Amino acid sequence: MHLLGIFQFLMLGLSLTVASEKGTFECEFRKNTCNIVSCGLPGRDGNQGPKGEKGDQGRPGKAGPTGIKGDLGSMGPKGPKGEKGEIRELIPLKSQITALQGEMRTLQDLMQKYRKVMILLGAKTVDDKWFAVAASEGTFEEGKKICSQRGALLASPQNAKENRALQELAEQFNRKIHLGMSDEKTEGRFQYQNGQILSYTNWANGEPNGGRNENCIELYTNGQWNDESCTEKRLIVCGF
Structure with a gap:
């Protein structure tokens, strides 16, 4: 010093x-x-002062330019096969079809129950045809009128299956039945109500034999036919 x-x-x-x-x-x-x-020489450096406080963070700088697009990478392994898709428009249609099928099953069940009830009330079904008792008795003309009011015709069996159904009704009520055929227009030429010639018959032995006095047909409880007077009163059965 x-x-x-x-x-x-x-x-x-x-x-x-x-x-x-x-x-x-x-x-x-x-x-x-x-x-x-x-003038004079520089002095020695002084002792290092205390560390200052951290300053405020500055604003972020402007984003740099977009880099060059990299090369396409290699293809990865093939994934598992997915399930077959459906066309979008078909999805609601498929739901509607499923709903309709359910309604059809319900209607079929109701029809089966309805048929059972109708049988008890005097009705028979054969394929797409119905035979129903409309009146306990009546003449041929009365029977045609009664069935016409119900949008039907007098029962006219056109095959053995339909004839059997009518026979069961005759047995059930123990009555003969007026059939919807006659030869009123041309003697010996029995026709349906629409004018067509009979395509099926089940005449009893020796019938028809009544001539001009017996222009209508009745069905026995055994299913066979007989020509009889149109004014006779028989069970009225309509065909739908």
Whole structure:
């Protein structure tokens, strides 16, 4: 420390000599220090000061330009096979069909129950045809009128199956039945109510034999036919 003071004193004297020669100098003693404009050697670095507080975060910079598109990667392994899809428009249609099928099954069940009830009330079904008792008795003309009011015709069996159904009704009520055929227009030429010639017959032995007096047909409880007077009163059965 003593040597440093001597060295500073010598440097001060040298500085004063140089300044006096030029005619301009300014020197001031302050605690063994010298403050001379543009003179003297630089001092030593001072001790490192304390670390300052962290400043506020700056604003994010502007986004850089988009990079170059990379090359297409290699294809991955093939996935499992998916289930077969359905056309979108068919999905609601399929639901409607399923609903209709359910309604059809319900209607079929109701029809079966309805047929059972109708049988008890005096009706028979043969394929798509119905035979129903409309009146306990009546003449041929009365029977045609009664069935016509119900949108039907007098029962006219056109095959053995239909004849059997009518026979069962005759047995059930123990009555003969008026059939919807006659030869009123042409003697010996029995026709249906629509004018067509009979396609099926089941005459009893020796029938028909009544001539002009017996132009209508009755069905016995054994299923056989007999020509009889149209004014006779028989069970009225309509065919639908």
